[in-house]
Amino acid sequence: MMKGNLAEGLALVLTFLHIAYSIELPGQHLELGTCLLVLIPGPLHVEDKASNMGCDNSKEVCDASSKSTCEFVHRQFSEAFSTEPMVQLIYREQINQGWLLSSLSKHLNSEDNCSLVIYPKPIKDRTCLLSPQHTIADPTIIQLSTSISNHLAVVNQVCNTFRNVNGGLDRQGLHRDYIRDSLFSVESMGKYVNAEEAFKKGATLDILPKCEKVAITSWQEFFIEYLQHSKPVVITNAIQNWNVSHWTNDYLMEKYGNKSVHIKLSPTRDYEGIEAAELWETFESFEIPRQVYEQLEHPDLVVPRPAPTNMKFSEYIYLMQNISTGKIKNVSAYLEYSSIRQYFPELEEDISEMSFVESYLKLKHLNIWLSDGNTVGKLHFDPFDNFLCMIDGRKELLLFEPHDNQQLYEAHIPEAEFSVSLNGYHFRRNKLLESTSMVMSPIDIHKPDFQRFPKFKQAKPLNCTIEEGEVLFMPAFWWHEVQSYPSLTKNRNLAVNYWYEPYLSREFPCQSCKLDVNPYYNFLL
Template sequence: MAASMIFHISWITTVILICFSVKRVCCLIDLTPETVIQLSNKACVIAVTENAGLKDREDFYFLDDVSFANESSVFLGSVSLSDFTWPSNKQLELARYNDDPITDFSYVNFIIFTRKTTDRTCLLQPTDQRKRPPTAFGYKTSDFLLESINEKCGTYRTKKGLLTMKGLHRQYIHENIFHVHSILDSKNMSTIYQGFLDKEGSCQKGDGECNCAKSHSKNGILNLSLKFPHTTEMAKCERISLPTREEFFHDYLKLSKPVIITDAMKHWPAMARWTNSFLRKNFGERKVHIKLTRSGDYEGVEAASLWENFASFHIPDGVIQKLLYPDLVVVRPATNNMNFSEFLDLMELISGGNLTDISAYLEYSSISQYLPELKDDISEMTFFKDLLKLQHLNFWLSDGNTLGKLHFDPYDNFLCQVSGTKEVIMFEPHNNSRLYEGHIPEAMLSYNEKTGEFRRKSLVDSTSMVMSPVDILKPDMKRFPKFLDTHPLNCTISEGEVLFMPSFWWHEVQSYPSQKEARNLAVNFWYEPFLTKEFPCPECPLDINPKYRQLL
């Protein structure tokens, strides 16, 4: 009797489980290849296959009902592997969690289709990216599926649907990311510009001399002095002494907060050793790649109609429709290759006033490639070493009268001032519609060494993705009105100081020469960023770089 009762209960339980399974399968959406492609444009798609057994299915239903119930970036459904072919007739390709390819689909119970990222680098795409199949990973069991979803989909969920500790840390970062307007008495650009103009558009005198006496406003364009006036009215970068690793990570790096470190270079041999005579003696015969402009402005934006081949240059219709400013170009400087000693001679002629209407700049120059011996005279920040991955180490040398126009870099940056001063005006990257982020066509200056003539010769088939069309010295307030709502941050550094520039912060850099030697010399360390974003994409927010999830 007891055995019969046990058998009866066991049979009823099995029937209930089967019925529940059937009921839950009906609640899951059957995903076609077309649906997977459509959903993966916005979310990670997680699918259970017909191979999954009862336990694996129940685990999957729990993920759907509980673990990821409140996660909008994840969509769960079911697929049939027997007839799964992409609309392009391409067969499904799967990789395991360790990226090894899978050839036997009979063991695949789950698939993670990762969210597609848009290729924003090229405006002329051969096919519609939204119809491109996503990358897919196959899994045999549900044992580590939760962890795999979190890793592949950028989520941070526990089995019960709560945020993990890493997820809570990420949430804290998003809620506490640094904004310039949080600084007491910070002013926006509208307030700062207004300080220079009276109601008639003439210069407004303050307590001292007026720095923009020749300024005027015409057709909404405000012309200021050659150097940005009254930067003292801007909010200032925080200045600190050497921080600990924990202090820097928690107070600055993860919150995307610029900061000036005043004593991080005091032990560098470079501070005393890198004179012009030292560089000439030890590296004079090295070939270097330099940039040349007429006025010292580097990579500003101007009207495309100023260029010689404007009338004959054709931008494809598919590209021009995607350009926000097809009438503007980013001016790339002319280039030249010469011995380092020749560059130093040229720089000294310019700084001494013996050569005019030309500026020479050794910028973005890789120390590892051109001057590897100099690495012994500098070092990474002691509080930062091995925290992020170093991507580039650059050398910057000029006569000290250069202006790097408004742009951003997709790196976490330590700018280290060896000689001279840099006035760095920064703007946060949290609302890039105000900086008008987007593709801007490029043009290349040419320079004739014999005649000393610069020519606006060539519009080229490429675009810049990191330049702003806004000229802060000559702002077109009618065309770019949102810029007036930005809050600038003045981060001027002198010899021996280091500026931490978080990734994607916009900056314009005015260099000034040293009093000892008429030059400006700096090095910078570019790191794979802790906070990253898709670009150009004004609406895309900063988020934790997937490569650094372990730091949370």
């Protein structure tokens, strides 16, 4: 049979095979909510389009061995995935979806015998509201034999499942279920305070539960006690051997003074945060596409981004010092999440990754943070596992767990960006952006609007303040607000952080999406 006629033959298979399961397939691959397994007996010949695939018609060309293999695999896979919600298995099903027939004819050869076509679950692109896309991988195709264990391993890998031939979970699957069922919560500490109580007028942070502070020396301890439970912890012994005492302003200026760096300028100490869109000069004339506007939960709010600018590193140090001493007012400057490897590569020789994770976690970014020590990073989350290392000053981090993101009102929020005149540091709110933030909360935790955001009342804050020489492990997706304070002797706040591929991950922005083991780390199960 020529490949051009394969779709017709496949249509015969799918039309005339009797229905084994009552499964309604979506009209498009993009709408699949699961991994799809399509079991195809073969080979087929287009001249047999009147046949019923029972191998009892003399006009049929039917490979009995292939049919028997397919039926055996079908029975085995039906049992293996009988209770797996993330997999649909189709063998004898009436299907008329054009996308499936088109895909099968594209990827199967006309002479293929019993084949299993595995379509991974499409990944929804949540980043774009204007024309959301899905990431679709080509299907994986297996030429089947009776070696079920090998085929099952492939399906488990493609579908991110952990089933054995008896339909139960294998060892990795049991571990994954344990992890998803045993995530750390602030409530489990016994002492906790709801946000309504924590942020009422006159309340102090002393009433909040605090992060545990421990010395950690082994991967086993870190993984078992903290990483797999998504549990924040302050580590007291992780950077004691760092050679950073000579990182003075003078040393850094001498070494990198002529280096151009990217900094952020803000009219207040707040970085990002939330404010009313109507405060911006172009509010009346700025138009949000209707398709986007209808999907925004907070179209009247914006995330005000600080004004970006580039200057020599020495100029930044002088600016930071003048802000610290009060010589320059009405401006805050921040060298934030700046890549050490891009801007200050030699500094990496003086520091090192946490010895207990460097062989296991995948490093994505290594950053330096330097300011006068009077900045606030407003409430947000990062999609990375974070080791925040305090060198000078301290940081007061208020954390909220990522298990009920309705309480933090996670959503797309329109962005804006300050402009600034460097001659006098005059700021204007004149740049509304055609982009949205996906990681900011619309809540001002120190002035919460409980009438507008009533679910925030039940959120439970955790105080994870770190001092010089301490490291905060903050698991991915934990909401946090960061108040920095300067060193009393150096009048600055200096930190380094390592961002890793998250061990537990989820889609975002998505209020209902739950943490799950990142498939990249399945080897750790």
